[in-house]
Amino acid sequence: MTPDDWERAVARLSWATNVTVFTGAGISAESGIATFRDDGGFWTRFPPEEFANWKGLLHLAVLDPARLAEFLIEVLGPIATASPNPGHAAIAKLEGRRPTTVITQNIDGLHQSAGSRHVLEVHGSLLEIVTWLGKEPLRTLTREDLQEIVRRIQDKCRSGWSGFQLLKAVEPLFGLSSRGFHRPNLVLFGDAMAEPAWSQAISAARSCELFISVGTSQSVYPAAMLIEEARDHGAETIVIDPQIGGGDIWLRGTAGDILPRLVQEADGE
Ligand code: OAD
Secondary structure: OHHHHHHHHHHHHHHHEEEEEEEOHHHHHOOOOOOOOOOOOOHHOOOOOHHHHHHHHHHHHHHOHHHHHHHHHHHHHHHHHOOOHHHHHHHHHHHHHOOEEEEOOOOOHHHHHHHHOEEEEEOOEEEEEOOOOOOOEEEEEEHHHHHHHHHHHHHHHHHOOOHHHHHHHHHOOOOOEEEEEEEEEEEEOOOOOOOOOOHHHHHHHHHHOOOEEEEOOOOOHHHHHHHHHHHHHHOOEEOOOOOOOOEEEEEOOOOOHHHHEEEEHHHHO
């Protein structure tokens, strides 16, 4: 990142009256949640062909519940204990100063925990429980609920495994109630995007003046097309990421370092 890039980004943000921020797993990396494709990322340890679709997960529940339990502990554990980092906080601060829409691919609820109010979760949320087929909202889980589920899985793990025991441990997430089967409102590979969040995300990308992409490899479609949608509709684009560039301006670095300084300088603090 050249000093010129930095000055341009600060100036652009200080003028912008309508901002869209688009985040991926990288924004939550400094909260202790692994990304998907970096070294040691989720998909390097748990192949997405098996773990990123409902059919694969159901298959594992029957044939290899211990492996599924390992995956669930790795997914749920960090989210259960996570708190927002300075990157999330800076985005929430931005929303307090100018019209800002946050579009996230993340399912961890950390933008809301940081105070962002206008958040479009285009891949759904781990904390929102819905009916399996109609996606009718049933209840919202807390991070404490997730901690309890992780404890229950770990307890069952110690006493030996069966698919039935695993189902009992994860009952608040996946199970049967008077409304039929329920599950978290997640978008896995092959699913339609979460609505109405996705339609609203396309509108936000098309109508903003400045589009800031943070911590995403921009490799999963259709979410990855939002930056191009924004650019095609006249927005300037800033990318904040230590490895993946692009955008009119690339601020190379981590979200927790770059975002607080950018927001502070743009607001003349
Ligand atoms: P990826 O794991 O593909 O990309 C993470 C990005 O975050 C990379 O570009 C890293 O360089 C960057 N990064 C790492 N640490 C960072 C930090 N501290 N600050 C800023 N950036 C950092 O994750 P996503 O792009 O979010 O979807 O993945 C998109 C989708 O793929 C996910 O929503 C998920 C996954 O499969 C579904 O499962 C449907």
